[in-house]
Amino acid sequence: VRLSLVELIRTGLGPDDAPFLKSLSADRSGKVRELAGRMLAMLGEQGEGAADVPAAELAGFIEEGKAGFIRRRTTFGPAKTKSHAQEQRRAELFELCNLVDLAARFGVTESDFITGWQFGTDNNADILLSRMVAASGSDTAVAHMADRLVDEGGKPVLRVLQLTPRLDSRRKRVLVRLILKQANYLGMLNLAESLDAGWLDWDDLTNGQVLGALRSIIGGNDGAMLQGVHDFLEMMGFLATATAATKLIGEVIAAGLPPASPSLSLLRLNASLAATPTT
Structure with missing residues (x-):
């Protein structure tokens, strides 16, 4: 229980938390001491x-x-x-x-x-x-x-x-855009955590080699690479704006991806938001 309570301090961690965290250096739980030490380190405090x-x-x-x-x-x-x-x-x-x-x-x-x-x-x-x-x-x-x-x-x-x-959100977006532009490691995007949803524009997908890489893989017969495309499209369904989702669906279908492909489900849901009237 103490470990869970101390973990709550991580949200909004600041210098004012240092005295309490230092007091945990003598806690009977090794895990509590370790967690407190980690958070003190995040505040720049040496062990x-x-x-x-x-x-x-x-x-x-x-x-x-x-x-x-x-x-x-x-x-x-x-x-x-x-x-x-x-x-x-x-x-x-x-x-x-x-x-x-x-x-x-x-x-x-x-x-x-x-x-x-x-x-x-x-x-x-x-x-x-x-x-x-x-x-x-x-x-x-x-x-x-x-x-x-x-x-x-x-x-x-x-x-x-x-x-x-x-x-922060700005650095996450810069990172995603760079990976998309390089297009060599698209599958690695699935390792990213805590990304924002619905911000990726169509320009972000056309500013590089992403679309060309997708067309090439979809038109080929490499099963492993194609699975990577499916994973990538699911990620794009989360990140893309409604407009970008609509255009990306059109691009990959034109490249030969079956319109009923399950990997397009989230993109289609996203694209439908563009036609949903706001109140």
Whole structure:
């Protein structure tokens, strides 16, 4: 019961909650202590005592370096693991530690650590860091990571999908538009959480390669790819405006998708809203 009550603090979490959360450091429940520590980390508060032990061990799995000839900058990246056991331990530590404590081990802020992280060198490590940022990073750190990866584009931007529950509406929409424009990882949109409904315009679907990719897959005979199209259309039924839904239905049917396809159901419901009079 106490754990559920403490969880309620997450909604509207702010600096005024810090004193109470700190008082839970001596709670008899380990889960309560862990949750309180996570939320304190989200407020930028470093852990005390025992929290430093796993952070120190995790730091041993990370290499610090320098890059740049004129403007030298600090970089961070995953050290090469030597066994499956080490990979498992690294994953456990990423899940256990808070971002602010890990950054402190290197004497930098959360944002500086994210800026220095070498995304793309180890996909598994990137995923682990993304989960850590989503679970324990401050709002500033979460926004900084999202902005950095969106600006850089490419495959690493998919790591932002793990941050969507904590992103504001503007950043979520920027992310969705970028994935649609790149069109290489449309199926990954299903991993996004807490997206807004009914905002995606037709221009967002035509500003890139999405429609061409859909036509190609629908006209082909790859069953796995076609299933991905069905999943994508269901997602679009949730995100698209009524006008965009209507036009998308026409496009995919013209490409050869059966008009009675179940994946069009949500799009059709959405499109029908355009004809529903308001009172």
